Amino acid sequence: MAQVKKDEIRDRILASAESLFAEHGYVDTTMASIAKLADVSKSNIYVYFGSKLEILWAISDPWLRERFDALESEIAELPDSQSRIERLFEALWIDLPAERNGFANNMMQALSTTDDSDGYSRDLLAYCETRISTLLSRSLPAVPLDVQAISHIALMAFDGFAIGQRLSGGPDIARNSVRAFANLLHSDVQSMH
Amino acid sequence: MAQVKKDEIRDRILASAESLFAEHGYVDTTMASIAKLADVSKSNIYVYFGSKLEILWAISDPWLRERFDALESEIAELPDSQSRIERLFEALWIDLPAERNGFANNMMQALSTTDDSDGYSRDLLAYCETRISTLLSRSLPAVPLDVQAISHIALMAFDGFAIGQRLSGGPDIARNSVRAFANLLHSDVQSMH
DNA sequence: GTCAATAACGAATGACGGTCGTTTTATGGC
């Protein structure tokens, strides 16, 4: 009995925001620029999304889920424990933080400035941690150690790598970290046999 | 030959900002409120500091250095490797992120939103990583593993714990992470003997 | 005491996220 929200407009807003967030970062992207690129009035964006932050999560959520799905398939193909673990942390600490011009850093901007009032963030992070736990369990030949705690550390470090992406000294350090951590886990599990 | 900057004014500005950042967080603290509490005009703050961000670093820098000094003394007193390592990660992942109402999160806000143009951040982070490396080397009974890489991971995870402080599920998870990681390192080094 | 450099100030300025009042448009009942 009235006009109805169009998926196409919603998608245009998301595509516009995604592109601009990736290029300039979350804080340096204005609602005006999102509106302009989407060819929609600024105020109309608020018909589709409650806030700028909500747009960010609407982009981040499916992106992360998709990346974890892809990673799960990829890891399942790998033959041995060592390579599975290494691939897991490589994806989490190198590939994901670098993807789409460091898009993950936008999530860190949001997480660090948000006042927890968004249930969003907590849920999404919890989801990620669960996925990491599953991947880790499947990657190891045996599961003697506290997988949940290790997964938590891995996720916390992901935050750091996401932020550090444009700062900390190049990809070499990250690569060493991946190798060192994988070795640590691997040798620990080995020693239990 | 002219009026001169007064240390007392500078200190008042820093004290005011420190208190407000701790209470409301970096983004929710306004220059106006800093000025008011310091009993200084807003514009005069810019005589002493180039920007709001510069104030944050002027507070963070000595704070971190002092905390590392204190931690170093504290760890030196501990009798065995296991307790030294645990204390190190407890300080880094629990105490420091919680201190002063989550002040470390303000640094994360700054790091994630800054455009690297500040050499500040990079230097300070490098400094922290060096301190962690030293502490880690001194805590372990032997140093077979890649201490630098492990320190890097520890610092990256610090970022995550600093952000997660107000989000992630309570202190229990962090405490488990500390224990799990300490065990991991400890048993790894042990196995080398 | 005078001079010049600059600390200190109050009043702008420009951007930004978000809201408001109004207009336009799609839709379902007739």
Add this chain to the structure above:
DNA sequence: GCCATAAAACGACCGTCATTCGTTATTGAC
């Protein structure tokens, strides 16, 4: 096909904030 209406869409506007500007007041050297 037409009307009533709810909601999408819009442009103007608001409040807030970091930062800058033009001016005044203070200081130390001579």
